[in-house]
Amino acid sequence: MLDLILTAEFNASYVDAFKYLGAGIAMIAGIGAGIGQGIAAGKAAEAVGRQPEAEGKIRNMMLLGQGVAETTGIYAFVIAILLMFVA
């Protein structure tokens, strides 16, 4: 009977371990948003340097585009949270 309890406990821990590993791995997705949004920021800075009077429009375009690039990072965040607390 003790064996039964012990094994059940071991099984639960084993599965939890992989949830946490999965949550960590999911966050690797953030690499993409980091690089992409940085490229966008760089191009926007370049564009402002070329056309300073279009600063407002360039800023709006950069922020809109970066917002879209953020989404997969948010998906990864959601999956990590689900893995840790829901799954």
Added chain:
Amino acid sequence: MLDLILTAEFNASYVDAFKYLGAGIAMIAGIGAGIGQGIAAGKAAEAVGRQPEAEGKIRNMMLLGQGVAETTGIYAFVIAILLMFVA
């Protein structure tokens, strides 16, 4: 008989563990959309700096293209959800 129950339980847990690991790994796909959408945002900001009066058309093209680039990120999200709660 107890052994049988224990082993069945261990097996089930074992499989669940890899589902969670798989869900985390799937999210790595988000790297691509993050980089690609950021490049699109950068090019759009650049284009607005060059032709501020074409802002609307440039924004539409950027959002349309980013929407397509988002798809594989969404596929990964769907697979992760399926792995965690359905498979």
Added chain:
Amino acid sequence: MLDLILTAEFNASYVDAFKYLGAGIAMIAGIGAGIGQGIAAGKAAEAVGRQPEAEGKIRNMMLLGQGVAETTGIYAFVIAILLMFVA
């Protein structure tokens, strides 16, 4: 006899576990489509900024090219679904 059943069950679980791991790994393919389609979207936005009146033709070309770039992402999605529910 019990041992035989137990071992067969363990083997089946072992295989299932790796199916789910494989499904997650397959989705990593989406990185490529994400980056590539984003580059296409960026170049299209750039082209619209240069020739706003050619917007329709530029959009068609972008979507056609992105459709081709999408294929490997869809292959990965199909393989992941097959691994989870059919294989």
